[in-house]
Amino acid sequence: AGLPVIKSGEFPARFITGPTAIVGISPWLIAFNTGSVKGSDIPKDWPDLLDAKWKGRIMLSNPSVSDAYVDFWGLLYDKYGDSFLTLLRPNLRPVATGVQGSQGLAAGEGSFLVPGVIAQIMEPKSKGAPLDTVILPFTTGVEQHIVLTLRTKAKHPNAARLFANFVMSQEGNKLFNDDPGGFTIYEPGKLPKEYQSPKPGAAARRAAITKLLGF
Numbered sequence: 001a002g003l004p005v006i007k008s009g010e011f012p013a014r015f016i017t018g019p020t021a022i023v024g025i026s027p028w029l030i031a032f033n034t035g036s037v038k039g040s041d042i043p044k045d046w047p048d049l050l051d052a053k054w055k056g057r058i059m060l061s062n063p064s065v066s067d068a069y070v071d072f073w074g075l076l077y078d079k080y081g082d083s084f085l086t087l088l089r090p091n092l093r094p095v096a097t098g099v100q101g102s103q104g105l106a107a108g109e110g111s112f113l114v115p116g117v118i119a120q121i122m123e124p125k126s127k128g129a130p131l132d133t134v135i136l137p138f139t140t141g142v143e144q145h146i147v148l149t150l151r152t153k154a155k156h157p158n159a160a161r162l163f164a165n166f167v168m169s170q171e172g173n174k175l176f177n178d179d180p181g182g183f184t185i186y187e188p189g190k191l192p193k194e195y196q197s198p199k200p201g202a203a204a205r206r207a208a209i210t211k212l213l214g215f
Contacts, residue, residue, distance in 0.1 A: 001148050001161055005168045015185045017145070023167050024144035024176060025183045027192055028072045028115035029135040031102065036111045042134055046076055047084070049114065054091045059101040059110035062094060064210050068142050071198035072115045073209045075140045085212040092214065106131055117142060118181025138194040 005011045006021075015022040030043055036057070043049060049058060063069035077085060093110050095101040101113045102120040106129035113120075118133060125131045146164055151157040166172035170186050177184045183191055 001151065001164065003161060003165045003168065005165045010170065011168045012185055012188070014188075020145035020147050021164075021168055022143050022185060022197075023146050023173060025141050025185065025191065025195075026117045026119065026143075026181055027135055027141035027183070027195060028117065028139050029133045031105060031113040031116040031121045031131060031133050033105050033108060033111055034130040034132050035108060043112075043136065045136060046080070046138070049091060049112065050084070050087050052090075054111060056091065056093050057111040058088070058091045059093045059095050059104055059113045060115070060213070061098050061101055062096065062210070062215050063213060064206055064215065065097065067202040067206065068198070069115070070202040070206050070209050071140055073213065074199065074202060074205050075138075075196060077205075077209065077212070079138070082212055085209070089212075089214045094215065102131070115139075119179065122180050135192050137192050138196075139192050140196050140198050143197060 003011075006016070011021065030049075032042065061069060063073055073085065095104060098113070098116060098120045101110075102116065102124055104110055105113045106124040108130075116133065121131050121133055146167055148154075148160055148164055151161075154160055167176050170184075173184045173186055176182075
């Protein structure tokens, strides 16, 4: 598209995928109920969730509803193997969606919501719900991409280029990610230390991941 923000080198090259550009990242995290999880109970690594005392206390959404969930569980599968997901199953409490999970967590129906994003937690927490979050160093996230259609077929190609260029600039990207939990791609040092972008092919792994988690 010949965007000045790319031609000048202002936009970080690591966030250009080829046909798209990553303009926002929301890392997956662990949300927890502060009434039942305190101090040393707060997980420091993912295997901490395998403790038998959390039986039936870890709420999670059915990964078949979104490939973003498959991205997350696939990351843990690749690091820890299928035994990790199998051992985790007794501790799980399935819910339909992340929103339902955050509401149930606030009501004390579980101790953890895994995975979650900050946007799901901020609203009930702002209303006094006993919720908090922890982002572990090793995680992935929900990444937002910007895409432009072919300029010769777009009705207003220059308006589209202007908008895309602004969102990809330092000023525009800060505004775009100004909600709580948003990470501007111009400050990658604020991302978790071992953050990894989602790997392609999540849809192909959905059935296997869903089965291992007991859905």
